[in-house]
Amino acid sequence: MFPASKQAIGMDLPAGMTLLLTLGVSGLILYLSIRTSWIWRHLPPGPTPLPLLGNIMEIGRSDVANSLKKFSDKYGEVFTIYLGSRPVVVVTGYKQVKEVYLDKADDFLGRGDLPAWNNFYKSQGVIFTDVLEWWRELRGFSISSLRDLGFGKSGTEDGIQEEAHCLVEELKKTKESFIDPQLCLRKAVCNINLSTMFGNRHEYEDKDLVVVLSCIQNTFAAANSSWVQEKANPNSVFTRSHLLSSALQIFFAGVETTSTTLYYSLLILLKYPDICAKFQKEIDHVIGPNRCSTIKDKSSMPYTEALIHEIHRFIDLLPLGVPRKTVREVTLKGYKIPQGINILPLLSSVLKDPTCFKYPAEFNPENFLNEKGEFQKNGAYMPFAAGKRNCLGEPMARMMLFLFLTTIFQNFDLKSSVPFEELDITPLVSGFGNLPRNYKCAFITR
Template sequence: MELGGALTIFLGICVSCLLLISAWKRMHKEGKLPPGPTPLPFIGNLLQMKTSEPFKSFLALRDKYGPVFTIYLGPRRVVVLCGHETVKEALVDQAEEFSGRGELASIDRNFNGFGVAFANGERWRQLRRFSLTTLRNFGMGKRSIEERIQEEAQYLLEEFRKTNGLPFDPTFFLSRTVSNVISSVVFGSRFDYEDKTFLALLRMINASFFEMSTPWAQEKENPSSEFNIKNLVLTTLNLFFAGTETVSSTLRYGIVFLMKHPEVEEKVHQEIDQVIGHNRIPATEDRMNMPYTDAVIHEIQRLTDIVPLGVPHTVIRDTQFRGYLLPKGTNVFPLLGSVLRDPKYFSNPEKFNPGHFLDEKGRFKKNDAFVPFSSGKRICLGEAMARMELFLYFTTILQSFSLKSLVPAKDIDISPKLSGFGNIPPVYELCLVPR
């Protein structure tokens, strides 16, 4: 009996060792991968990651292994790209090879590989063509979209005036107004701000973005199927989600930055008064005459860094990259946050400074490392509309109101409420003082 028990234990140990060796080989099979920390079987490098702050964990690994390194999230191999030159070389210079959509558990739970933002292969190509054509037909980049934003911004002002200068949380004020812009595009009409279904949808989107920023788990592979009604519905949801949460979060964060830096807000007020005045509503064409305001909005987007990890990519074939061989299907994290804070392109990357986008004569200056919408073949479909919204909303709000913080500027906390897939803005209240 004792011999049998010992034999059973011995066989169990042997089987376990074989499984560990097999898993190790699978994790290291084929390809000459970039350097990285040694993974443990099954759990990979998860013990070396601070799951509440994955971006900071990646930056610490960058400091040790360089701008291209390999890490294992469980058994899943991920190549991480840091800095403007590295990300550009992958997403722009080798755009086709890096055009696949990678895996992220929190995304897969919500979309499971369907919809234009998270599809791959022929499904993605068809949905992207369809989405671009449809958005253009509905006025993307045209005067009709601008008019919808201007109209919705006026509804927002009405709601702001109802606060009567008292403290309030702007979260759902901004979510409702931005969401109504995309609603008018994809649904053909706007919602009343008190519509219960509308508010429930916004809470769901807000909660989903929060959930997507919590630590990830193991993951399922994306299913493959043909173009169908599910893809249409989820593509609409992609547009609705992206068109609501990213812009409204940037607006919420922007208000915090301006309250933290009242001297910047005052300069924006002055430029609005000089260029637009108070007798007409702001228009997109005003941007070319408002370099300081344009620079402020760019700097807000840069430091808001709404998706610091970037949406995951994957290489669609065996790919040579910087002397390494990335096997087909390798997941890639292009850290957009590392590009937006690249010290080679931003003199003081952690500091809020509109001067990052101004030349010595105060004219607006483009910066190649400004990539909040990503770049390459997977660049955000709604970039043009988002840029238009941010300019029109910021100028419309600041044309009519001054921002009043409930605490001294030096005590305002600008750190995100949560930082994961997305940077969730801090919760705060403010008062709006009519100008």
């Protein structure tokens, strides 16, 4: 009739049994801790992990990159953290990350563990597979297919120009009222991927376009039934699931990363009207008010080229990069790292490396300009990673950002709904990806 008292609950087990159970659990935790320390004793130093939990409690969920940077200040450019019982070697700074991506690239070609994605993709698809043989075949096939579809060619440029024009017409419909442009920009970027990969785009009013943005996987299942080539061969990587996963991953990455970068770009240019004015001055001088911008214009627009590089550098879209894994024992900064260890190249530490950039912590296109005002490349520019396992869509993403931004600012002046001094360009969320804060602006016809 009445709930048992706390004393009664505590007396369910004899005192001796309770003590034995406590000692057993404590002994197990101690054993696991000693065993883990012994197995990974040669790994780089790092914060002491808790049994079972590792260092999860010490990593801020809302700002993972900065949490890891603080560890780097204490333990050095290469250090080890534990996510649960799993060790992860974090690599920071341009010199060390370059060693992972380029100098010793073949030793770090494995895909690191990404539990949330692994549960979904089951190690399938060109981006998330951790089987090197699969990755090599899928990457070669993906690159070949993208080229056949026109990625990086003049046909793709024509498509982006047409979509940029459609975007301008859509923004004119807002009649210079304050709007949040995020969805409009995402529709434009999604249309580029749809028209390039599947041969059709959607009008901005079409509800199906919104469905595509939220249900990309279903779109691929319907559009790629012809990709069943070698179903009868159980050893082939070209199975329906592998190919659909690859297509989905490329499409999803292209839409989300490029549209977020474009959305973030407008916020930054609202924040810095003097930089925006220099950008528009170069547009007016090189392109003028009437003709479409072309990729060939980039060579005559050093400030614009520097601006776009600085946007990618500053927003630091994927601050943690994508984890790698050692495929054999390798020495890194004097430490012998065994095969099968997760490696986390901290891209944020490269893009904000004070030894590589004049203004690492602030937004300034002069990070990519020399004393004569000419565009200057920088080896630490790695927003898409680098080497053999870098982002497949980098050329396409760079083309889209250039053509969309030059077209928007050729046609409009932007007006913020709040004074530009009050705009906050720090990310709203800084975990696996840096996401910008929402804002409203008006597109004033020039």
